[in-house]
Amino acid sequence: xxxxxxxxxxxxxxxxxxxxxxxxxxxxxxxxxxxxxxxxxxxxxxxxxxxxxxxxxxxxxxxxxxxxxxxxxxxxxxxxxxxxxxxxxxxxxxxxxxxxxxxxxxxxxxxxxxxxxxxxxxxxxxxxxxxxxxxxxxxxxxxxxxxxxxxxxxxxxxxxxxxxxxxxxxxxxxxxxxxxxxxxxxxxxxxxxxxxxxxxxxxxxxxxxxxxxxxxxxxxxxxxxxxxxxxxxxxxxxxxxxxxxxxxxxxxxxxxxxxxxxxxxxxxxxxxxxxxxxxxxxxxxxxxxxxxxxxxxxxxxxxxxxxxxxxxxxxxxxxxxxxxxxxxxxxxxxxxxxxxxxxx
Amino acid sequence: xxxxxxxxxxxxxxxxxxxxxxxxxxxxxxxxxxxxxxxxxxxxxxxxxxxxxxxxxxxxxxxxxxxxxxxxxxxxxxxxxxxxxxxxxxxxxxxxxxxxxxxxxxxxxxxxxxxxxxxxxxxxxxxxxxxxxxxxxxxxxxxxxxxxxxxxxxxxxxxxxxxxxxxxxxxxxxxxxxxxxxxxxxxxxxxxxxxxxxxxxxxxxxxxxxxxxxxxxxxxxxxxxxxxxxxxxxxxxxxxxxxxxxxxxxxxxxxxxxxxxxxxxxxxxxxxxxxxxxxxxxxxxxxxxxxxxxxxxxxxxxxxxxxxxxxxxxxxxxxxxxxxxxxxxxxxxxxxxxxxxxxxxxxxxxxxxxxxxxxxxxxxxxxxxxxxxxxxxxxxxxxxxxxxxxxxxxxxxxxxxxxxxxxxxxxxxxxxxxxxxxxxxxxxxxxxxxxxxxxxxxxxxxxxxxxxxxxxxxxxxxxxxxxxxxxxxxxxxxxxxxxxxxxxxxxxxxxxx
Numbered sequence: 001x002x003x004x005x006x007x008x009x010x011x012x013x014x015x016x017x018x019x020x021x022x023x024x025x026x027x028x029x030x031x032x033x034x035x036x037x038x039x040x041x042x043x044x045x046x047x048x049x050x051x052x053x054x055x056x057x058x059x060x061x062x063x064x065x066x067x068x069x070x071x072x073x074x075x076x077x078x079x080x081x082x083x084x085x086x087x088x089x090x091x092x093x094x095x096x097x098x099x100x101x102x103x104x105x106x107x108x109x110x111x112x113x114x115x116x117x118x119x120x121x122x123x124x125x126x127x128x129x130x131x132x133x134x135x136x137x138x139x140x141x142x143x144x145x146x147x148x149x150x151x152x153x154x155x156x157x158x159x160x161x162x163x164x165x166x167x168x169x170x171x172x173x174x175x176x177x178x179x180x181x182x183x184x185x186x187x188x189x190x191x192x193x194x195x196x197x198x199x200x201x202x203x204x205x206x207x208x209x210x211x212x213x214x215x216x217x218x219x220x221x222x223x224x225x226x227x228x229x230x231x232x233x234x235x236x237x238x239x240x241x242x243x244x245x246x247x248x249x250x251x252x253x254x255x256x257x258x259x260x261x262x263x264x265x266x267x268x269x270x271x272x273x274x275x276x277x278x279x280x281x282x283x284x285x286x287x288x289x290x291x292x293x294x295x296x297x298x299x300x301x302x303x304x305x306x307x308x309x310x311x312x313x314x315x316x317x318x319x320x321x322x323x324x325x326x327x328x329x330x331x332x333x334x335x336x337x338x339x340x341x342x343x344x
Numbered sequence: 345x346x347x348x349x350x351x352x353x354x355x356x357x358x359x360x361x362x363x364x365x366x367x368x369x370x371x372x373x374x375x376x377x378x379x380x381x382x383x384x385x386x387x388x389x390x391x392x393x394x395x396x397x398x399x400x401x402x403x404x405x406x407x408x409x410x411x412x413x414x415x416x417x418x419x420x421x422x423x424x425x426x427x428x429x430x431x432x433x434x435x436x437x438x439x440x441x442x443x444x445x446x447x448x449x450x451x452x453x454x455x456x457x458x459x460x461x462x463x464x465x466x467x468x469x470x471x472x473x474x475x476x477x478x479x480x481x482x483x484x485x486x487x488x489x490x491x492x493x494x495x496x497x498x499x500x501x502x503x504x505x506x507x508x509x510x511x512x513x514x515x516x517x518x519x520x521x522x523x524x525x526x527x528x529x530x531x532x533x534x535x536x537x538x539x540x541x542x543x544x545x546x547x548x549x550x551x552x553x554x555x556x557x558x559x560x561x562x563x564x565x566x567x568x569x570x571x572x573x574x575x576x577x578x579x580x581x582x583x584x585x586x587x588x589x590x591x592x593x594x595x596x597x598x599x600x601x602x603x604x605x606x607x608x609x610x611x612x613x614x615x616x617x618x619x620x621x622x623x624x625x626x627x628x629x630x631x632x633x634x635x636x637x638x639x640x641x642x643x644x645x646x647x648x649x650x651x652x653x654x655x656x657x658x659x660x661x662x663x664x665x666x667x668x669x670x671x672x673x674x675x676x677x678x679x680x681x682x683x684x685x686x687x688x689x690x691x692x693x694x695x696x697x698x699x700x701x702x703x704x705x706x707x708x709x710x711x712x713x714x715x716x717x718x719x720x721x722x723x724x725x726x727x728x729x730x731x732x733x734x735x736x737x738x739x740x741x742x743x744x745x746x747x748x749x750x751x752x753x754x755x756x757x758x759x760x761x762x763x764x765x766x767x768x769x770x771x772x773x774x775x776x777x778x779x780x781x782x783x784x785x786x787x788x789x790x791x792x793x794x795x796x797x798x799x800x801x802x803x804x805x806x807x808x809x810x811x812x813x814x815x816x817x818x819x820x821x822x823x824x825x826x827x828x829x830x831x832x833x834x835x836x837x838x839x840x841x
Contacts (some may be wrong), residue, residue, distance in 0.1 A: 219704075229689065232688075
């Protein structure tokens with residue numbers, strides 16, 4: 001009896017192993033880009049484990065925060081890029097939402113009560129307002145690109161305009177000292193894992209289900225691959241475009257709120273060049289810049305690679321003046337590798 | 345070997361999974377028009393690609409003008425004098441005809457382009473081919489056939505010896521073809537070798553000297569046209585004995601149903617004038633007209649892709665307004681485009697994704713798409729239509745042209761009770777053509793099918809009713825019977841004989 005059971009379990013284990021290796025092979029043949037980015041990510045991680053200072057609690061804690069920050073922005077960016085668009089305004093939306101988070105909690109500044117907190121509304125409502133502001137800017141982007149203005153032009157406009165709005169509203173000033181809820185959520189952690197990391201994981205699950213299991217998700221891919229075919233199949237270009245930009249705006253709003261809480265400051269100067277990091281993460285992941293192919297599961301390794309690569313340069317003591325060149329080289333290497341690996 | 349202009353011996357071409365060519369011998373002489381026939385996927389395009397150097401054969405030798413070709417690349421083939429004229433033509437639209445002909449090697453004089461010499465030479469070549477085109481017109485003003493002819497003239501000016509035409513007839517109208525044939529014959533008189541790829545048997549009767557048929561990667565026929573019967577050629581292409589001819593005209597087993605669609609006084613700018621048509625269920629309608637007669641615009645109006653300037657559309661007796669394709673889809677109109685790759689299918693997506701694209705509502709659960717429902721629907725379509733390979737996850741760009749066409753049809757069957765099919769048999773070989781016609785006959789039950797063909801033969805073969813359009817006006821609107829005269833209909837459509 002026991003022997004039979006043993007044999008059976010052996011066989012089922014073999015079948016399991018066989019299935020696993022088969023899936024593995026399949027995924028390499030069918031999704032070489034995904035395989036490539038995970039492979040590079042893995043080797044980068046193993047390499048970095050050997051560098052003193054990497055595997056310390058402080059360093060990893062900071063990295064997790066960086067991942068959440070870039071991750072939220074890049075997830076939205078991925079959806080936009082899948083539709084064949086591009087969102088240059090994320091850095092500015094971050095600045096607007098970050099500074100507004102501070103501003104809404106020091107509303108009294110208008111009336112001269114400087115230095116003490118005066119909330120425009122309860123803190124949870126402020127959070128919703130901030131997300132709403134992000135979504136509103138996204139809606140603007142989505143509407144303009146949905147009626148046929150090139151995405152690049154539209155978001156270039158909002159990139160400049162929204163940054164301007166952030167400066168204009170705050171007068172270019174920082175606001176220090178935020179409310180307890182904002183501070184606690186943004187800074188708090190379970191063990192050494194920040195709360196906001198779980199927020200990212202939830203967003204990730206939500207968006208990855210959204211992109212492959214809903215009609216809107218399928219429409220996003222269809223529009224990215226061929227807008228004419230999508231239109232002739234009854235898919236609304238305007239609706240889909242507005243949807244992705246609104247999602248992108250809301251996620252950036254969330255990142256802005258978290259950033260404000262973590263810095264305990266509302267700052268209109270944050271997020272300069274953020275759009276470039278997010279686009280780089282999306283490209284490194286393997287999402288097609290012309291649209292129609294990719295997904296958040298591609299972008300996440302892209303985000304991790306960028307964050308780790310920056311950390312690597314810090315740990316090796318590369319000057320901050322030189323780090324951008326490092327990112328550029330990384331991007332170049334990935335683009336070349338992707339060209340070689342792309343399925344013919 | 346000296347006898348033939350171009351000769352291929354024992355050519356094999358193997359791809360990862362399939363063998364496209366098996367031991368093919370092929371030759372063309374100067375002063376000869378050799379027609380190359382075969383089903384979609386028989387290996388015609390592979391053979392042409394080898395001749396033009398796009399790909400190299402796995403095994404086999406190629407000789408051109410008696411010399412063995414060692415390196416297979418397009419530049420080499422081009423320099424030796426092999427010129428391929430694909431369906432999509434590569435002319436610079438903003439340059440004039442003469443500039444296009446001499447692009448890349450403009451005649452110079454003291455470092456400045458010598459326009460006079462260029463014009464003179466262009467004129468000489470065009471005249472030698474009996475082409476009546478002014479070398480100073482800009483390329484974008486040319487018609488399709490003129491573009492083809494300019495490409496031919498360009499190739500001659502580059503001293504090409506062998507011309508390969510890849511299905512030119514599928515993009516030219518009947519009138520244009522006649523002009524085209526004249527120039528091809530002139531080319532033959534000049535001593536050039538010509539390979540002419542086509543689907544149409546009627547065409548080879550007019551133009552070919554010799555016929556080569558490929559089937560499943562093997563050469564099955566290679567003989568002079570005068571030694572052969574048309575039936576034999578057809579049999580050798582399909583590999584089957586021909587059964588009965590296409591549907592006998594007028595055999596309506598399914599009875600005419602209720603009035604489904606009514607067009608009342610439709611005007612569209614200056615293209616359509618006062619169109620009044622009624623469409624009944626269970627019927628296949630054929631709307632035929634020449635290019636520019638407004639037949640495609642009428643189809644688009646029905647689908648909602650274009651808004652009529654004036655007029656009413658009634659579906660099921662209800663007056664409706666179609667503002668966009670999604671309105672059309674909500675009212676049960678399906679629109680199968682002729683530009684399969686550009687407007688019809690998402691090529692990098694799976695069969696399943698393409699089929700459910702217009703009917704998300706049908707496969708939706710409460711929030712998410714229900715993968716069981718999707719599978720059920722997609723496999724139902726695959727079985728019904730006979731898509732091969734029958735696997736929902738296969739990318740559409742891996743399918744053959746005929747199967748892509750079937751996917752395109754399958755996309756609309758779920759929601760479309762009024763199907764507008766623009767040129768459903770475009771670019772299909774004889775066998776697939778028949779299958780598609782059979783499918784359309786099969787699916788007319790409970791639907792209105794409106795076919796807008798480019799060839800009237802196809803339209804007559806699959807329809808119960810014919811509408812002839814000429815300059816935006818309905819010239820004829822009657823049932824197809826055994827007495828229906830094709831010639832008369834063509835005359836009404838404005839074709840001159």
